[in-house]
Amino acid sequence: AVPYASVRYAPYQKWFAAIDWLLKTERVRLDGSLSYDHAWGELFDTGYAGVAVLKPAALTGDVSFEYNWNRRVFAGVDCSFSTARKGGFGMPGLGSDQVPLSMLKVPGYADLGFFAEYATARGLAFWVRAGNLLNMTVQRNPLYAERGVNFTLGICLSL
Numbered sequence: 001a002v003p004y005a006s007v008r009y010a011p012y013q014k015w016f017a018a019i020d021w022l023l024k025t026e027r028v029r030l031d032g033s034l035s036y037d038h039a040w041g042e043l044f045d046t047g048y049a050g051v052a053v054l055k056p057a058a059l060t061g062d063v064s065f066e067y068n069w070n071r072r073v074f075a076g077v078d079c080s081f082s083t084a085r086k087g088g089f090g091m092p093g094l095g096s097d098q099v100p101l102s103m104l105k106v107p108g109y110a111d112l113g114f115f116a117e118y119a120t121a122r123g124l125a126f127w128v129r130a131g132n133l134l135n136m137t138v139q140r141n142p143l144y145a146e147r148g149v150n151f152t153l154g155i156c157l158s159l
Contacts, residue, residue, distance in 0.1 A: 010053060012041035029076075032063035044087065052104055054087035054142055066115075074117040074127075081110040085142070109138045111146075117156070125156040 018035040039055045059082070066076035085106040112134050117127035131150045132138060138146040 010041075010043050012039050012043060012055075014039040014056065027068055029066040029068075030064070032061060034061035035059070052087065054085045054104060054106060057082040057085045057108070059083040072119045074119075075115070077112070077114055079110055079112045082108050082140075084108040106139050106142055107137065109136045110134055111136070111138050123158040125158075127154050127156060128152070 014037055016035060016037045018033065020031075020033045022031040023029070024031075036059055037056045038058070043053055044055055062078065062080040064076060064078035066074055068074045087104045111132050113129055113131040114133065115127065115129040117125050119125040129152045131152070132146065133149060135149055140146070
């Protein structure tokens with residue numbers, strides 16, 4: 001049999017605390033969110049034979065700061081972040097329900113970005129965003145890693 005990676009959902013319990021904030025003036029916007037999650041369950045302690053199990057990250061969030069000059073030029077920085085996700089991989093047991101657990105870890109990250117927008121006329125704007133300026137491996141999803149600094153350019157039409 002050939003091993004393959006997959007994502008499955010499993011039952012667990014959790015409690016969490018979260019906060020969202022927004023400060024908006026004529027020239028400045030500061031917003032963000034922060035969430036703390038504590039998850040537990042039998043699955044995290046024993047695992048399934050041959051199945052990887054990861055807990056949600058304990059701390060996740062994002063923050064963004066934007067400055068605008070005459071509603072024509074906008075510039076800012078943002079950062080989304082997550083602590084590491086830990087879990088295990090259930091190893092097939094020899095006729096036993098209790099299987100040893102091999103530890104897994106998806107590292108935490110901070111995705112720092114810069115963005116700017118220039119409104120040329122009413123209804124037309126050009127924007128740019130640079131992301132992952134710290135050049136970290138960003139894994140928002142366990143099986144997909146975003147690597148390296150990235151850039152996005154765009155045109156915004158407001159009809």
